[in-house]
Amino acid sequence: MDGGSHTTSDGERGERTWSDDEERALRLWIALARSSATFTRAVAGRVLDYGLTLPQFGVLEALHHLGSVPLGELADKLLVTGGNVTYVMDRLEEQGLVSRTRCGKDRRVVWACLTDEGRNLIVEVFPGHTAFVHELVSVLDPEEQDTLRTLLKKLGKGIPQGRSLP
DSSP: OTTTTEEETSSOOOEEESOOHHHHOOOOOOHHHHHHHHHEEEEHHHTTTTOOOHHHHHHHHHHHHHHEHHHHHHHHHTTTTTHHHHHHHHHHHHHHEEEHHHHHHSSSSSSEEEOOHHHHHHHHHHHHHHHHHHHHTTSEEEEEEEHHHHHHHHHHHHHOOSSSSO
């Protein structure tokens, strides 16, 4: 593939300056990004049926499975900023689905927990959500699903956090 060409933004064909290995990596990144975006759109659309945004559903699901947790830990689990968790918690608290409690030992720590209403909602919708995700991935057989999960974890863990590569 070296020495090939590509189309520039003005429609002109330009000389390709990257290697076959770099081309493979770019194609993988594009496929991964498109697949992730498609998967996320499908799940977000389903979550809207529950009257929630995807981040709101993520908080409810995490609290359902982890129990009460400090907001900082919740942010880490959801791979978002503390500010984002605070915003989502504000909206969920307005709906009566979660509550926050300051830690008695360290007033800087705020614990997030489900209310009875929040627990009832997630218990009601989670089985359908699980079935929907299962349906989305059913294009892959179980072995392929396991292999893809393993490869994606390997890729994610192999990318340095907090700095860019040379």
